[in-house]
Amino acid sequence: MDSISPTIGVKFVAPLKKPPCFFGFSGSSLPRLRSFDRIFQKSRVFTETRNPAIDFSDPHWKTKFQGDFERRFNLPHLTDLFDDIEPIPSTFCLKSRLPVSEEFADGYPSDEKWHGYINNNDRVLLKVIHYSSPTSAGAECIDPACTWVEQWIHRAGPREKIYFKPEQVNAAIVTCGGLCPGLNDVIRQIVITLEIYGVKRIMGIPFGYRGFSDQGIHEMQLSRKVVQNIHLAGGSLLGISRGGPTISEIVDSMEERGINMLFVLGGNGTHAGANAIHNECRKRRLKVAVVGVPKTIDNDILHMDKTFGFDTAVEEAQRAINSAYIEAHSAYHGIGIVKLMGRSSGFIAMHASLASGQVDICLIPEVPFHLHGPNGVLKHLRYLVETKGSAVVCVAEGAGQNFLEKTNATDPSGNIVLGDIGVHIQQETKKYFKEIDVPADVKYIDPTYMIRACRANASDGILCTVLGQNAVHGAFAGYGGITVGICNTHYVYFPIPEVISYPRQLDPNSRMWHRCLTSTGQPDFT
Ligand SMILES: Nc1ncnc2c1ncn2[C@@H]1O[C@H](COP(=O)(O)OP(=O)(O)O)[C@@H](O)[C@H]1O
Ligand SMILES: O=P(O)(O)OC[C@H]1O[C@](O)(COP(=O)(O)O)[C@@H](O)[C@@H]1O
Numbered sequence: 083m084d085s086i087s088p089t090i091g092v093k094f095v096a097p098l099k100k101p102p103c104f105f106g107f108s109g110s111s112l113p114r115l116r117s118f119d120r121i122f123q124k125s126r127v128f129t130e131t132r133n134p135a136i137d138f139s140d141p142h143w144k145t146k147f148q149g150d151f152e153r154r155f156n157l158p159h160l161t162d163l164f165d166d167i168e169p170i171p172s173t174f175c176l177k178s179r180l181p182v183s184e185e186f187a188d189g190y191p192s193d194e195k196w197h198g199y200i201n202n203n204d205r206v207l208l209k210v211i212h213y214s215s216p217t218s219a220g221a222e223c224i225d226p227a228c229t230w231v232e233q234w235i236h237r238a239g240p241r242e243k244i245y246f247k248p249e250q251v252n253a254a255i256v257t258c259g260g261l262c263p264g265l266n267d268v269i270r271q272i273v274i275t276l277e278i279y280g281v282k283r284i285m286g287i288p289f290g291y292r293g294f295s296d297q298g299i300h301e302m303q304l305s306r307k308v309v310q311n312i313h314l315a316g317g318s319l320l321g322i323s324r325g326g327p328t329i330s331e332i333v334d335s336m337e338e339r340g341i342n343m344l345f346v347l348g349g350n351g352t353h354a355g356a357n358a359i360h361n362e363c364r365k366r367r368l369k370v371a372v373v374g375v376p377k378t379i380d381n382d383i384l385h386m387d388k389t390f391g392f393d394t395a396v397e398e399a400q401r402a403i404n405s406a407y408i409e410a411h412s413a414y415h416g417i418g419i420v421k422l423m424g425r426s427s428g429f430i431a432m433h434a435s436l437a438s439g440q441v442d443i444c445l446i447p448e449v450p451f452h453l454h455g456p457n458g459v460l461k462h463l464r465y466l467v468e469t470k471g472s473a474v475v476c477v478a479e480g481a482g483q484n485f486l487e488k489t490n491a492t493d494p495s496g497n498i499v500l501g502d503i504g505v506h507i508q509q510e511t512k513k514y515f516k517e518i519d520v521p522a523d524v525k526y527i528d529p530t531y532m533i534r535a536c537r538a539n540a541s542d543g544i545l546c547t548v549l550g551q552n553a554v555h556g557a558f559a560g561y562g563g564i565t566v567g568i569c570n571t572h573y574v575y576f577p578i579p580e581v582i583s584y585p586r587q588l589d590p591n592s593r594m595w596h597r598c599l600t601s602t603g604q605p606d607f608t
């Protein structure tokens with residue numbers, strides 16, 4: 083596999099700079115040639131054939147790269163700090179159907195003959211395609227010749243030895259950021275799995291990180307009985323919020339409540355907070371496991387096949403697209419515009435467009451476009467209404483922000499408040515057709531909050547179940563500062579900083595985007 087000779091003179095997109103460092107985390111010292119680099123540096127295609135930070139003439143560069151990768155994706159463990167902790171055999175025992183007694187007077191339930199445990203050395207491949215050339219669609223290359231480099235990450239699941247005695251566990255669950263289908267499914271599975279280990283004290287922290295500090299917000303006791311049916315509804319049993327207390331205040335509150343396992347459900351921002359909580363606990367030498375479960379309908383967490391709720395959001399988005407299509411198709415020169423969520427990534431818009439097959443123009447933040455001019459969206463809309471009678475536009479909320487006035491306003495978490503691109507396109511479309519004196523019936527649908535408030539579909543329900551269970555297995559295994567995910571259909575653990583160093587974005591050179599363009603038939607709008 084490694085013997086492919088370097089492609090001489092082939093164009094190679096070299097990283098100009100390290101990916102921007104979001105949330106105060108710097109990436110590794112080695113550059114990572116990822117889709118993000120290509121998206122923002124697409125205009126700078128170099129004939130340079132080497133990545134300046136790696137000496138590819140060093141015959142051992144690959145071994146060094148892999149060593150560095152292994153260190154980066156190593157999972158922080160309680161024994162890094164407390165080398166005297168003695169693990170006990172796992173109490174995760176699927177044989178026992180009787181409730182475990184509070185005192186474990188009869189010993190811990192265990193099943194040493196069971197072959198259901200994950201070995202700590204089990205690994206999953208992060209990348210599974212061997213691109214034979216850097217010019218292959220969507221190629222993610224490390225070296226100019228795009229040779230095969232194995233990158234292994236840790237397999238998730240229950241371990242044979244655990245680092246917490248169930249009767250000493252005080253677990254807490256918190257859900258932060260915006261809503262996402264499946265939050266209740268994850269909460270439910272965390273509670274159920276904790277109980278199977280024998281944990282009795284499980285609390286829910288209401289309204290995100292705010293629940294740690296706001297007077298008058300009281301923790302909620304959780305049990306299988308409480309959570310039994312919560313997955314039947316959307317939203318979060320615990321409530322959500324943006325903004326909130328400082329990390330130090332959160333950890334003070336955790337100490338006061340005696341929390342030693344914290345499950346944090348949220349997106350990039352929440353995970354930045356979770357990692358900071360993990361670090362603060364280490365600084366204070368607290369034996370605490372902080373484990374994240376990535377939540378965002380935007381699907382903007384690195385390295386994962388998808389995040390929970392995304393599939394449901396796409397499914398729900400199709401209803402809006404279908405309504406826009408019916409409105410547009412039934413009107414004389416009808417134009418339906420649908421705005422979908424996606425702050426900096428167009429995954430929902432692209433997938434919903436692909437799934438519906440009713441979209442003529444899909445606009446996403448990663449692909450610049452013009453509205454006006456000979457190659458603009460409006461000209462193409464005219465062509466569509468004149469040739470096929472109607473048109474449907476699907477736009478991601480973060481697309482075309484360059485057309486809108488910047489306010490510099492932020493939400494309580496510090497996220498930039500975006501302008502409404504959907505309204506803008508609607509207004510510009512109406513103006514344009516009036517100016518050219520062509521009748522057009524423009525309808526605008528903004529289903530954004532409807533999409534994320536619904537309950538998880540079957541596929542997300544399963545994903546939530548596995549992620550929630552794995553979060554508990556990870557905490558009992560003694561890991562902290564980690565998050566769970568699905569990678570190439572296998573379930574894995576990541577150290578938090580590796581998945582949030584910047585928001586994942588859609589690669590305009592990926593096959594999926596090309597498939598979307600094939601399906602919509604839209605031209606290049608620049
Ligand atoms: N860099 C950060 N460090 C610590 N906490 C953060 C950071 N960014 C956001 N948070 C906190 O995480 C929570 C959720 O963040 P937000 O960006 O709103 O949603 P999401 O987690 O879905 O991205 C908020 O309570 C916010 O204060
Ligand atoms: O109105 P809110 O609650 O700020 O949410 C809007 C944001 O929520 C999202 O759906 C998801 O954002 P988070 O992952 O940060 O929760 C974004 O696409 C959107 O910009």
Ligand SMILES: [Mg+2]
Nearest residue numbers: 259349350351
């Ligand atoms: Mg976010």
